[in-house]
Amino acid sequence: MRAYRTTPAVVYNADSRRIGELLGPKSVHAVVTDPPYELGFGGRAWDRQGVAFDPAFWAGLLEVTRPGGMLMAFGARRLWHRMACAVEDAGWELVDQIVWMFDDGMDTSETAPHALDREAGVDVKEGRVRLADGPAGTYARRVRYRDRYQAKTDGARAWEGFSSGLRPCWEPVLVARAPRDGSFGHTLAVWGTGAFPAATDGAADMPLPARSWWYGGHAHGADRPVVDCALVRPADPGSPAWFQACDRLGLVADADTYPADVLDAAALALTRPAGRRRLAHPTVKPLALMRHLVALACPAGGLVLDPFAGSGTTLQAALDEGRRAVGVEADPLFLPLIDRRLDTPVQTLLA
Ligand SMILES: C[S@@+](CC[C@H](N)C(=O)[O-])C[C@H]1O[C@@H](n2cnc3c(N)ncnc32)[C@H](O)[C@@H]1O
Structure with missing residues (x-):
């Protein structure tokens, strides 16, 4: 199978259930991913295929992961236990949970x-x-x-x-580990995996709910931080509707591009270029959050795999953190988003 792109990250347009055909055994240091939650989100077929609950899928990821390598996977609050069981049944060792908290859940x-x-x-x-x-x-x-x-x-x-x-205010992130090669020390010495960095291991550098407003779509005012990489362009940047949407959201209407997760439904609808079904990805995770997880899961210079790449947030986070990245995304419609992320440096349009 040929890679869709190979630089600065390798991206496969493929079904990640066939990961063994894409990557060699024990080749990645960490898997950091936001799998389908299997909720049928927005009527989407990819969110109800059962892949996240299938031990065979997680066993395939285990094959390509180094001993001691970490897995970090998001899940839905009411269904993540099914994923945790599948991950454990596949042979991963459950290590911990991380909680992503936010205060703008709907x-x-x-x-x-x-x-x-x-x-x-x-x-x-x-x-x-x-x-x-x-x-x-x-x-x-x-x-x-x-x-x-x-x-x-x-x-x-x-x-x-x-x-x-x-009202939702958190999501779980499952933390699991590929079985070690002998002891912690032996695995670390031979494979370079299995250790969390002390500098980023605590809650200290994760925003508390009161400060996590930047995760969501409706922050206003001068405090608005730079949230994510540019993802979307208005279909018609001159349209009054686009200006109104920007006004409502506090965005700069004549900036080139906008982060998808500061756009609301109406504004997203205006970003569809003619002839395309959709452009923005519906479930983008915050870049800063993914950077945090990547830095925890993968040693510097190591290879991070995201088998559900979506718009490529994990891939960009890995590169930003000085890791290498390989992603798999089944839906070709999302590939331009990955291209835009990897071709465009992080935007500071809203600073
Ligand atoms: C929850 S989204 C990930 C979004 C990502 N976190 C982001 O920030 O853009 C899951 C993605 O996995 C893709 N996907 C679902 N099943 C897949 C499969 N079997 N193989 C590869 N990609 C798949 C979907 O098309 C979707 O883009």
């Missing part, structure tokens, strides 16, 4: 008044102003209304303020 659960009115046979759509649908394949495709649902019956009003879910 609660998408149904409110109690909405459910109770529906139960009572009330037309819950009546009188509500629906926002325009975005294009297929974007967040904006979801049915959205301008205002919060207002209870219409007494029974529903009694449950105002309740809903079926919790």
Whole structure:
């Protein structure tokens, strides 16, 4: 199988279940990845194929990882245990968990008044102003209304303020290790793997929730830090809608490109170039977070594998941290995003 690109990172447009055909045995120092959460996110087929829960898949990754090499894998709060079991069944040793905390999670659960009115046979759509649908394949495709649902019956009003879910504020990162070659010391001496760097091992340099606003999409004001690599371009940079979206989000409208995770649904929809299904990736992880994980998992100069490369955040993080990187991404639509990341230095447009 030929690599899609080989510099500055090697990228394969392939199914990572065939990793053994792409990489040699014991060739990578660490696997750092954001696998499908298997939730069927946004109706996407790649997020419900079961690969993250398949021990055979994780066994394939183990084959290409050095003894003592680390695995760091994100998971969904309610399903990560299935991934952890699959990773363990494949022969990896579970080491720890890392918690990624954020304070801008969106609660998408149904409110109690909405459910109770529906139960009572009330037309819950009546009188509500629906926002325009975005294009297929974007967040904006979801049915959205301008205002919060207002209870219409007494029974529903009694449950105002309740809903079926919790507002998300964290995600787990599984930390596992390929079995050592003998002792910790022997593995370290022979393979250079299995040790966490003291300088980055604590919570000290991870933002606390109160400071983690930069992970999400709606920070405003002069404090807005540089969040991620440039990923998206407006389809029509001159359109009034683009200027309005930038105004709302506090972005500089005439900058060349924007980080995907500071764009909201409406703004993302405006970034579709004509003729393409989508450009921005729907599940981009913050670059700073991935840099932190890469620095923890992989020794300097080592090779980091991301078998679910997406827009290439892990690959860029690895290069930024002085590691080498190899990525696998099955969907060719995301390859231009990886290209843009690896061809473009980290943007400072929003500094
Ligand atoms: C959760 S996303 C990763 C996003 C990434 N963290 C980023 O910041 O851009 C998972 C990616 O894995 C890809 N994928 C899913 N199944 C795959 C497979 N079997 N082989 C290779 N890539 C796959 C999907 O197309 C998707 O882009």
